[in-house]
Amino acid sequence: MKDTTPLDQGWSLHHEGQRLPAAVPGCVHTDLLAAGLIPDPYLGTNEPEVAWVDRRDWTYTRELPAHGSRHERTDLVFDGLDTVATVTLGGTRLGSTRNMHRRHRFDATGLAGELKVEFTSAYAEAERVRALVGERPNSYPEPFQYVRKTASSFGWDWGPTLPGAGIWKPARLEHWSTARLAEVRPLVTVDGAAGRVELHVTVERTASGAGRPLILRASVAGARAEAVLDGDTGVLVLEAADVALWWPRGYGGQARYDLDVTLADGADGADPLDARQHRIGFRTVELDTSADGHGSGFTLVVNGERLFVRGANWIPDDTLVTRVTPARYRHRLQQAADANVDLIRVWGGGIYEQEPFYDACDELGLLVWQDFPFACAAYPEEQPLRGEVEAEARDNVVRLMPHPSLVLWNGNNENLWGFRDWGWERELAGDSWGEGYYLGLLPRIVAELDPTRPYTAGSPWSGSWDHHPNDVDHGTHHSWEVWNRQDFAEYRAAVPRFVAEFGWQAPPAHATLRRALPGEELAADSPGLLHHQKAADGNGKLNRGVERHFAPPADFDRWHYLTQLVQARAVATGVEHWRAHWPHCAGTVVWQLNDCWPVSSWAAVDGDGRRKPLWYELRRLYADRLLTLQPADRDGAPRIALVNQSAEPWTTALRLRRLDADGRVLAETAVELTAPARAVHRLPVPAELLPAAGSDREYLVADADGLRAVHVPVPDKAFGYPHPEYELAVRAAGDGAVDVVVTARTLVRDLLLQADRIDPAAAADRGLTTLLPGERTTIRVHGLTAAPTAARVRQALFCVEPA
Structure with a gap:
């Protein structure tokens, strides 16, 4: 052996x-x-x-x-x-x-x-x-x-x-004799409950092993197969009669089976030479890009189930990538799963991640969209690069294909778009730039080695040069006019078929900044904070995003809260709009889940692993059931959307209230509604519940099964918010946790407890919360090293204030 x-x-x-x-x-x-x-x-x-x-x-x-x-x-x-x-x-x-x-x-x-x-x-x-x-x-x-x-x-x-x-x-x-397993490539398919593994094996032989008959054995899920291998390649087929399916999280379990492969010598195969084991799952995956009356879609179909993808983009979790341990992979991906994310896109400017990353995705039911590592540049196709690209693609396709979580290969990030829109075509003047990789070499390798999975040439990509690469009506779309140049309300101007990138920046948690910028007096333009802002005009865009909606913040703490609030609101605006248009739009992949160091960025989890308000908002936005109020559309009427991605119909008593800023109920109704399974139920807001157009006093609140949506018809800075008043109590909750109980005496909009300001190790169980007068919420805080005083907690509480 x-x-x-x-x-x-x-x-x-x-x-x-x-x-x-x-x-x-x-x-x-x-x-x-x-x-x-x-x-x-x-x-x-x-x-x-x-x-x-x-x-x-x-x-x-x-x-x-x-x-x-x-x-x-x-x-x-x-x-x-x-x-x-x-x-x-x-x-x-x-x-x-x-x-x-x-x-x-x-x-x-x-x-x-x-x-x-x-x-x-x-x-x-x-x-x-x-x-x-x-x-x-x-x-x-x-x-x-x-x-x-x-x-x-x-x-x-x-x-x-x-x-x-x-x-x-x-x-x-590695010390070996006679022969070794050089490549083991399982093509895993399933038909009903019948699982099939077509196992392609390549061996390397020593001189003494040349031409020698070898025994190849394999087993999975009770099925066994054996063959005599005379040459250097062989195929074994295993048929498993009754297997459980591997499902994405939220759709079923993540059944996996050990695939054991053994290479042996001797007439009876009694002398083992080499062995491999993979943990595989049985499932089917398709990518539906068929044309319809609106263009051409981009819908993932797993085990016959059409999905609205609730995704997040992944970058290397540390620029010094060797510091990312299996435990760190597992923790970060658990954070994604806990935010109701069901797909991770491994972005093309990073790496093919290490095995524990994909193992954790298999276990957690997180679908993986894997980019080949090409991003934001024209890549030469000449030697010595071309041979390296082919070798790495072959290596990694074979390495990763046993993982059931892997559902899509993607050729590149933004390079097809860049060629068309960023002046590259003129600048290149006919030189190679990577098209031969994305439309030739890579799809050919995937078709040869891993035909069980779909391939797409790039993100964004409309499917062919017949359409603009970033066409909202065809394929995948990246939405970056919002953030770079436009307010987040502009997300509602279009319904792409699949939004593979969109997002808004915010600084990391306060405790992360304190650790990363020791001794610095924090300010939006302090030297360390500016150094940890790598985006072009990043702080300018942050400030403009705040100023469109709120009065200028008086100090750093207020700036910090408002920039994090705007990030959460921006992403919520996009996801609520696009989810409400399922199945026309079949997914959103927010930019981005994680950070690689402490930095102001688009991440939901900062460089120290702390959850920003965006993380909590993603947990709400990506839940199976989502209640949203969409502003006036083309027919002029704001609409309610009950988004139900669960397998069962959602029947609920919807309560609608039109209120005055002082808390008075101006109109109210309740109605029982049902959203079918995996569907969206849309209806207009009744006329008598609509806030007066342009009102700086009236707003609309919708409640259903503990979910809440709020619609204010004017920017926050133009609304007549009362000065927020609330009562505060801090109570021990056992195991070192405390409950922070907030009772509102006025409208309290987007209340946020930044628990890390109390203790760097502390974390709260919820993010932004809006309370009406008389309502109460309990925020549980874990990780405290000592019980905080009410005064200390109050310093860590923020909410929207009048301009």
Whole structure:
């Protein structure tokens, strides 16, 4: 049987004549941080102080003593080298690498001595390749499209510039004889309760194993198959008679089965040579892009069920990606699931994530939309890049395809759009830019290796050049005029078929800012906060977003609350509008779930893992049942929408009230309504319940089954809000938690307890809440190290105030 020797210990990083202890997996930045040789680039304005690291070459070494293996062959395997490296062992050059996104295997049979991995600066490699293939346009002033490395490590409009180097995934020696399993590729399908696995296997043989009959065995869900393998490839088919389906969260369970594959020698297969195990799930997935009277759709269909996707975009959870542990993956993805997210899009400026990410998605029922790593740039198609792109695509399609959560391959992020709209076509003047990858190479690889899953050429993409790449009536759409130039109310101007990116910025939690900007007096324009704002005119857009709706904030605390409130309101405006138009619109994927460092960004969970008000709002917006009041549409009447994504009809008593700002009920009605399963029930607001047009006093409230929607007909700064008055009580709730009980004496709009202001470790169980006079809410706070006083809690409470 194959033996494996991990190579995770004994490494050194060479730095100015020193040998520093090095972690594998790891990277240069984390090793230098551990040695105290660089400041933390995530704190204050330290980031530029470590820029020298990225311009240098680096060497990792360790001793590899002679191995007394009984096997014929020893391979040195690196699951990931970041990025341009030469590998030598005992003075013998084994090979070189230039791609972070693929695995590398070298024949190290009989070799021992010093194992050396010499990394060339990614900048040096990018500049070398650019000189070979010529200049190409991109959206950022960094040469990331010339090297197969995480694009966002070169900096993004939410991330720092830290394109370092290192052995970023596990390394090992594999000792084997006769033959090994080089590739195991399961095509998993299901028909009713009958599961089928068509198992494609490739083996690599030693000289003694050439032409030798081998036994290939596999089993799954009680089904078994066996075959004699004379060549280097073989196919086994397993038919499982009665399997449970794997479903997305909210639609059913996540049944998974162990697929065991064994390669053996001997006439009876009694001598095992190699083995693999995958955890698979049986489910079908289709992408319906058929034409209709409104254009062409983009609807995911899993096990025959048409889905409105409730998604979030995912970026690398740390720019120093080796710090993301399996536990951290699980925690962050649990946060997504707890916000009722059912799809994660792995965005194309990042990486193919590591195995624990997809394992957690399988377990949690989170669908995965996987981008190939191309984003916001024209990518040359010449060598040496083209061969690397093909090798990495083949490697990762085979690596990831056993995961049932993976439902879609996507060719790129915004590059087809960029070619059409951002001046690239003229600038390129006929040079290659990636179209051959997205419309040729990648779909061909997916069709060959993983025909069980759909592929789309890009996001956004309308399906063909017959339509604009970002056409709202065809395929996927990215909505960035809102935020960049328009108010969030403009989300209601269109109903795209599928919104794959949209969002609004806000700063991180207060405690995150305090940690990341030590000693700084916080202000919207303080040096550290501006450094942790990477978007072009980011704070200008934040301020304009606030000023469209609210009076200018008097201090930082008020600015912080209002920017987070506007972020939540912006996303709510889009999601409520688009969900109310299911099935014409078949999904929203908010930009973005997470952050890679402490930064002002579009994220719902900040760089320290704290949940912003947007996270709580997503939990409401993405729940199976959503109640929304939509402002006047073309026929002039505001509408109520009951959105029901559950499997059962939703029958509820809807209560509508028209109120005055002082709390008086001006009109009221109650009606019983039913929204069918997986459907939307829309109806106009009765005329007598409509607030007077342009009124600065009247507003509308809808309540149903504990859900609430509020419609104010004018901007908040024009509405006659009373000065908010409420009573406050703080009570012990057991297990160190406390209940904060707020009783409103006036209208209290968008009440928010920022629990991290009480204690950095504290978190509340709810976000923005609107109370009418006389109503009460209880906010439970966990994670406190000491019981807070009412005065301390009051300092952490915010709500909308009169202009």
